[in-house]
Amino acid sequence: MKKVVGIMGGMGPLATVDLMQKIISFTPAEKDQDHLHLITDNFPQIPDRTTAILGKGTDPTPFMIESAGADFLVVTCNTAHFFVKSVENTVSIPILHMPLETAKFLKKHHFKKVGLLATDGTINTKLYQHSCHHYKIEVIEPNIQMQKEVMKGIYAIKGGNLEQGSSYLSKIARSLIEEGAEAIIAGCTEIPLVLKSSSFSAIIDPTEILARAVIKNANDLIKC
Numbered sequence: 001m002k003k004v005v006g007i008m009g010g011m012g013p014l015a016t017v018d019l020m021q022k023i024i025s026f027t028p029a030e031k032d033q034d035h036l037h038l039i040t041d042n043f044p045q046i047p048d049r050t051t052a053i054l055g056k057g058t059d060p061t062p063f064m065i066e067s068a069g070a071d072f073l074v075v076t077c078n079t080a081h082f083f084v085k086s087v088e089n090t091v092s093i094p095i096l097h098m099p100l101e102t103a104k105f106l107k108k109h110h111f112k113k114v115g116l117l118a119t120d121g122t123i124n125t126k127l128y129q130h131s132c133h134h135y136k137i138e139v140i141e142p143n144i145q146m147q148k149e150v151m152k153g154i155y156a157i158k159g160g161n162l163e164q165g166s167s168y169l170s171k172i173a174r175s176l177i178e179e180g181a182e183a184i185i186a187g188c189t190e191i192p193l194v195l196k197s198s199s200f201s202a203i204i205d206p207t208e209i210l211a212r213a214v215i216k217n218a219n220d221l222i223k224c
Contacts, residue, residue, distance in 0.1 A: 005036050005038050005072065005074060007039065007074055008075045016040060016076045019076045019210060020038060023038065023211045023215065036214070036218050073087070075097075076098075078118065081099055081127050082127065084097065096217060098209070099130075099131040099206070101213045102131065103128070103132045106132065106135065106204065107135040111137060112138065112182065113181055113182055115179070116129070116187055117169065117185060117191055118150065119188060120144075123142070129141070140176050140181050142175070149172055150188070152168050153166075153169040157194060165193075170195065186206065192205045
């Protein structure tokens with residue numbers, strides 16, 4: 001029986017689309033009917049999660065529990081994972097955690113020290129840091145000024161200026177590598193767009209890892 005995947009989106013619609021495209025492209029399929037059934041809740045009025053995390057905004061949890069009929073849930077937004085515990089207390093189906101799946105991947109490939117290339121929301125949740133530390137992987141964070149530079153790069157990419165975005169992000173990535181990072185976690189969906197095609201070979205894309213975990217988890221449920 002085909003399993004249903006609930007995707008909780010909202011803020012950051014590009015991340016939702018990117019995850020869906022990856023799930024579809026990674027699925028071995030001879031015909032359209034072979035693909036997973038994806039239910040997407042991409043309500044755009046979800047309160048700003050970064051603001052909520054910093055204690056200045058509304059808890060978005062009530063808006064995140066709308067993927068009815070799913071066998072399990074995935075979350076596409078890094079900062080949304082900050083509120084996953086609240087969702088877990090409300091729903092009974094499993095939730096795949098993108099930071100934890102990323103840490104499992106890093107452990108499997110024997111990384112010891114990584115850089116987290118991300119903005120303040122993702123940095124302040126500490127979710128990637130906690131997940132990596134669980135597997136004894138050290139995480140190097142960009143300082144506050146670097147986080148601002150990352151945000152400039154993200155906005156440049158969103159505005160269609162890939163060259164300027166690449167310039168900002170490459171500078172921070174090199175700084176993290178100079179501090180000893182063996183790989184760079186792309187903490188924003190836009191980062192792989194400009195760094196994967198550059199001289200950076202060890203760019204870890206959490207959305208790609210999550211997409212492959214979705215397919216594996218769905219296949220495991222089908223076998224049960």
